[in-house]
């Protein structure tokens with residue numbers, strides 16, 4: 571795919587096109603749908619952590635895919651956001667091991683500390699507390715949370731405070 575030969579609505583930067591090309595090159599000709607997850611992650615990363623309609627349409631156009639296929643992926647996987655969110659994304663695992671080890675206490679503490687409910691972002695745009703997350707495959711470190719793709723395990727509320735206080 572040649573970025574220069576495409577007409578876009580202005581949302582896809584040269585870097586983003588290069589990233590999409592890199593993902594598409596990993597799959598056989600005509601299987602560019604397989605590059606969607608990587609492409610959307612790159613797009614989301616460049617767009618302050620979320621995908622909007624315009625951006626999803628631009629990615630669909632670039633990959634020559636129906637827009638609905640992009641929407642299906644963007645709305646199915648929990649790592650994609652389709653609305654503006656806070657800059658630090660916090661996911662607390664609430665699946666069985668974490669539940670048995672006190673994740674409710676962690677969620678309650680975060681909601682109180684940040685003054686928001688899960689699914690919301692703080693007014694200053696610093697934090698986004700994602701909806702409850704399914705098992706993040708760190709069950710032996712329960713209770714755990716992920717912030718900006720980094721895992722924090724065997725949490726206490728004191729540790730949650732120090733982790734959040736350490737973020738810019």
Ligand code: FES
Pocket residue numbers: 663664665666667668669704705706707708709710712714
């Ligand atoms: S149940 Fe929480 S990481 Fe598996």
